[in-house]
Amino acid sequence: MNIVTLTETSAQMAFWFLVGLTLTGAAIAVFPRNILYNVLGLVLALAGVGGLYLSLGSLFVAFMQLLIYVGAICIAIVFAIMLSRPLHLEVPRREVPKVAMAVVASVVFFVATVGVVLRTNWVPAAERSSDWSVETIGYLLITRYALVFEVISLVLLVAIIGAILTAGFSRRLSS
Amino acid sequence: MSYFREIIDGGWSLVEGMRVTVRRLFQPLVTVQYPRKHIRMSSAYRGHIELKVFKETGTHNCIACGTCERMCPSGVIKVQGVKEQAKSPKVATHYVIDFTRCSLCGLCVETCPTQTLEYSKEYDLVGETRWDGVIDLMARLETRRAKTV
Amino acid sequence: MGNELGTEWVRLIIGLFVVLAFSQLNALFLVWLERKVAGHIQLRPGPMEVGPHGLLQTIADGLKLVGKELITPRAADRRLFVMAPVLVFMPVLVGFLVIPFSPELILRDMNVGILLIFAFSTFTVLAILAGGWASNNKYALLGAIRSVGQSVAYEIPLLLAVLSVVLMTNSMRFSEIVEAQSKVWFIFLQPVAGLIFLICATAETNRAPFDIPEAESELVAGFHTEYTGMRFGLFFLAEYTNMFIVSAVATSLFFGGWHGPLWIDFKIPGIFWFLLKTYILIFVIMWVRWTFPRIRFDQLMNFSWKVMIPLSLANLLVTALIVKLV
Structure with a gap:
């Protein structure tokens, strides 16, 4: 009994750790002015999302997340980085309209996602023993x-x- | 069709290459483990000079004439000899070379009037000081004679 | 239930230690083997001084590496520079989780075991990129960029080749794939896929003739030019452990895993056959390295996009067709 609660709390902790990892990664992907940091932050965030899938009990989706988003998309982004300006040059200033547009787009997307989440009638999943x-x-x-x-x-x-x-x-x- | 031709021909050439290397893998080695094993050098090898031992006399024939000493462009050779009695021929008692300065030109070997010099087959000449390059040929001769006796 | 979970944890922890110890020993042995193979192919004996036939040479080298000072270039990006060698070793360790050494000896027999290995192998590339970029050295950066390009080009045919095996077995579980080969090894049914897998695996592990990310004749040492001491040692260790993982995966996908040859029961444990086949494959990879010269970057790309990918796609199509018809 004791071990069951222990594993439950450790699962809880793992979940919040993964959430923290994802959010940290997302923050690194947006805020630093060093473009390679941004990509690696994105990798961290996507790997965190993969971990969340893992905690939801689907190995397949988690590994697909890693394979596609980390392995393919982030590597493709790295190719795009090779076209970017050298790092030792002065970093271009963030343009206000661009930032405003990005913020608006993310807020709209966030509201839409939250709306969908709130309006869905969630039913607890049946106990599943295997993947x-x-x-x-x-x-x-x-x-x-x-x-x-x-x-x-x-x-x-x-x-x-x-x-x-x-x-x-x-x-x-x-x- | 040439596309597949190229793949097959190219692949075959790769197999051929692998066959060459795998055959090499089992061939005997050609290198020698340097300080562990000594090999006989070929007769064309020029080591530092050495005094010959002649069978008739059982020793060298150096008369300490000093031709080699004068001929040597680098001043490598120091030779000294004595006359045992008056009118007897001079016999070398000391023969020392400084091999660190030798350029292996071989003039000493060619000018020696009694042909008592030869090239040694010595190649393992590692030393800790420059004085290890100074070789006493008389001492080497003595040890060689001691070994053969 | 609780007890079972407890044993599961103990199993994982013991497994982790065994894996760590094994990967070190394996790398030590492989480095020695590599030098011996290289030596004998070039008609020289290779390391001979430390231990019988130089067997302890790599231990001496490892001790030397541990003793070296860890130098971080002043212009380097410190955090990434330090993180990269650690990051490069993680996917390698994860790979051991699912490798089926014998019917009983699988750390975790996941139903998507193959995916796990390939999902994590991409982190190797990212680590190389981070290390090369953080070094702030032109050769390191060039090596890292080449590594990324190469991995993109060769991951596709690699996965397509694996996919044709998965199509035949209807499973991504290693134990089931190996079990499906109890009669005929897949290398006989899928020779093209097997060959493509081996070639791409050589490329993915950055081994010659695909070692352009660390091409020493043009890039000094490629992505690890600026790394010293044990940080370099970790890259080195990861390369050799990667070689083992790749060969182990090839063994279980194409060469019958723990099954003995000729389908005769020799009364020998499966792990023996597995390790034997894996090390034979590793030997083949070394043999290839010391036979062929490094290929140029454009040749590398042409070979992948114009030969490997069409061939593996065609192979996948034919496999699907045959599986459907039979």
Whole structure:
């Protein structure tokens, strides 16, 4: 009995630790004026979100989070960083309209998310002994959300074609 | 089609390369563990000079004429000899070289009138001071003779 | 219930210590093996002085590394510079969680074990990037950038190759994948995927001929140019442990894991076969390193995007088709 409460409290602590990690990462991703810190903060935040998925009991979604957001998206952002200005130059000032627009966008998104969270009628999940997410997600992706799935792949295809065309044209123009 | 051709040809060349290296892996080594093992140097090797031991006399033939000493461009050689009696030939008693300054030109070997100099096959010449480069050829001769007797 | 959880924790903690000890020993042995293989391929004996046939040479080297001063360049970004070597070692340790040494010897047999290894392997790249960038040295930065580019290019065919195995077994659990190979190893059913996996794994571990992030003839030492002492040692350790992990994953995905050859029961524990195959694969990786010259960056990219990715995609398609039909 004692051990059960102990694990429960440790699970609670782990949860709040992960929340703290995510928020710290998010803060690092936004505030420092050093662009590599921003990316690493983003990595921290996304890894924290992955940890939250883990505490929700889905290994699959957690690892997918790491694989896609940390492994692919953040690395892609690193590629973009290579195009940024050298760090030893003076940091450009933050422009007020830009910051204001960013704040407005995030507030709108935050309010929308909170609204959805508040309006959802949450039911406690049934006790699950094993990881069910792989089969369930796979099943849902090709039945109920098949259209969404296809549309997303179409968007990705368009993006790929666009990238190839852009690269091809710019090369042809430069040579 | 040339795309697949290239993959297959390229892949085969990689396999060929791996075959070469794996065969090397099991071939005998060609290097020698330097201070642990001594090897016989080839006859063309020029070490520092050495006094020959002649079979007829059982010793060197150096007459301490000093030709090598005068010939040496670096002043490496110091040789001294004595006449045992009046009218007897001079015999070298001391023969010392400073190998640290030797350029291995070989003029001493070529000018020696009695051909009593040769190149030694010594290559392991590590020393702690510069005086380790000063070699007493007479002493070396004595130890060599002591070994053969 | 409570008791079970307790034993689970004890198991994990013991496992962690065993893994730490094993990874150090393994790295010590592999460094020695690498130097021996390199030596004999070049017709020289390799390390011979410390211990019988130089077996203790790496211990001496390790002691030397521990004794060295840790230098942080003045212009370096201190926090990231210190953090990077630690960060590079974490994914390596996590990888040991799911490797199936034998039917009984898996620390955690997760249903998404394969994903775990690949999800965490991206942290290695980030650590290399952080270390290279924080060094504030042009060679280190170039090495880090190359590492990022290389990992993006080679992670795709790597995952596609793994995916074709997952399609065949319908599982991402290591024990099930190994069990599925009790009759035929997947290297015979999936030779293309196996080959692609091995090539990409060599690239992912930054081993020659794909070692351009640390190409010593052009970048001094690449991303770890500014690292000294045990910080450099950690990068080195991570490289060799990574090699072990990659070979272990290849063993369990393509070479039958703990199953013996010829499907005969030799009455030998599975861990023996597993380690034997893993070390043979490691030997092959070393053999490759000492055979081929380093490839150029454009060749590296062309090879990945024009050969590996189309081939692995085609392989995946054919696999899916056959799995569907059979």
